[in-house]
Amino acid sequence: MVTPSGVVDGYVEVTGQTIVTVGTGTPATGSWVVPGFVDIHTHGGGGHTFTTGDAAAAREAAAFHLRHGTTTLLASLVSAPPELMRQATAAFAPLVAEGVLAGIHYEGPYLSQARCGAQNPQYLRDPSLAELEALVELGGGAVRMVTIAPERPGALEAIKLLVSRGVVAAIGHTDATYDQTLAGVAAGATVGTHVFNGMRPVHHREPGPILALLGAESVVCELVPDGIHLHDGTLAFAAKVAGPDRTALITDAMAAAGMPDGEYELGGQAVVVADRAARLARDGAIAGSTLTMDVGLRRAVDVGMSMEDAVRMLTTTPARAIGMAGEVGALAPGLRADLVVLDEALRVERVMRAGSWL
Template sequence: MTTEVRINGRVVTPDGIIDGHVAIAGDRIVEVAAGDPGDGHWLLPGFVDIHNHGGGGHSFATGDPDSARRAAEFHLRHGTTTVLASLVSSPYELMREAVTAYAPLVADGVLAGIHFEGPYLSAARCGAQNPQYLRDPSIEELTELVALGGGAVRMVTIAPERAGALAAIEWLVEQGVVAAVGHTDATYEQTRTAIAAGARVATHLFNGMPPVHHREPGPVLALLGMPRVVVELIADGVHLHDGTLRFAAAAAGPGGAALITDAIDATGMADGAYELGGQAVTVTGGVARLTTDDGSPGAIAGSTLTMAAALRRAVRVGVPMVDAVRMAATTPAAAIGLGAQVGALAPGRRADLVELDADLAVRRVLRAGTWLATS
């Protein structure tokens, strides 16, 4: 018989906060109930990061399975119990190699899946994506990648204005792969057409998109608050002003916004020189930018964010705790089709839990019923 273990604290559920306990049996949650809150530490579902390029000095973008495993382990120690391995624009050969390398990690539960952020993106809004690899969407490429992954490919970001984009979005949806809109120069109308074709995620809303104009609303207003579309928000104070974060969270609502890290290998590391998609990156003061010849600030190149830090910032700018937790776990889990398995402290879900102290710093992490060391 499996022994039941109770963890006491301030339990954050999608519906509210309960002073009580979460009961675990094996790798499942069996009960969430009011009672003795114990030391009153916060109990949250494990974070779900659907856009992450690496961390702890290790990268998902290279196709190296050992590096990918170590990057996942780094973020796991910081509370992320479910993570997509996001790759940047690259040659097709590297895309194939990455799927082959990462499919076993997905099968083992180390990764929740693979996210291709490119190469089917806009050259005008490529940001830190390597422009030499950008190209129109290819259903031929996608067919091979999806088949090769055997379910490992979970999300693909596409600029809807590129030739063949709508057909690719429709094809992805038919295969059960999430189609995301991002790094795009599309008009409002083109973006709405992509949504009609089945696109359901906005890749880091505002970033890699034209700014909002009252006569040319562009992709941001086409995506924000749209039913069934989840907008990704990078809550690091660099990609988004705190006022923008607060506004977008309110406009999308907790069921329509997902906190993400967009983290790179420099996360948790010292300032210095790094690399992303074949391009040099310089991290200064924790901010990652493409390295330029003249030393001027280059394009923002991902972040050095953890999901725990993103949650703290969201709460600090005024997002209610329950809503922030939904944005950090429940909503992103649902966005990638894992809402019935992870993302909430509820009976039947996998026993993924993050315990935070009064300052919202990570104290302990539980994944599939097992406590892990934190750093």
């Protein structure tokens, strides 16, 4: 078992939906037991998307990732017109209340035109405090995180507003300088959205957002461990610099996760998936991933991370990043009984969520 105190042979006792005991001393069985994965950045999976605001599709996407061990996930939207953001928020709020989703993540539309990546450039705009207030109010607690480029006019005020309303502010899709990024951190941003991707690259005379985020002790840095978003050497280096308590491994998955190669859609744009890689048809920009968290765990271990550190980056750290450390993310008494049983090859054998086996 991978517990907060390390890797041990032992057992988990569950009553109802809650872990009541984590004991040690049981002989090893050849299996691993880890906490349910916590994915704080997902656009869909299993042929279903979060980005259209369809509640039925969202339920199916969450079920797909649950089968791969993700027991807690945010539904990530992409840059969209105001009416679609309102529609999606209203549609997903009941799923958050039900526990199907842990919350809503707006990845945009307050992002950099120069670093928009697969975000639809026609929907990008400066932050609006009135719009954010209305969306947070409409969500009734469902809005959990918002990604913002800190250099846009009004961005620092928007970050402060989000933090005051209990919403996590993230920095991403940004052309900010090093100092502009740190200003966003000082305003209250605590997450770096898929660090390296959709960001001004590092330069030794203008380090930009990447080094600012990796060096900021208050920031959890998202990394996508699919071998496409990041070279394995970059993944290993960044995770070592930030450490397991400041690294959250995410999927950034889109509807094509778990599906065959072919043509898909993201934010109203055509996406072509070939050999696991999802790219915009118009310019080849990376358009999310086809990753699942169990595959991400295996890759993290393959590039040299310890099992203990890799699991922490997939569970405990992302749970803390979105304010759920007291509910999920660890094998510990009092937390929700979310467990994944893995075989010796780290492939999913069984999944328990809230005390019930799938």
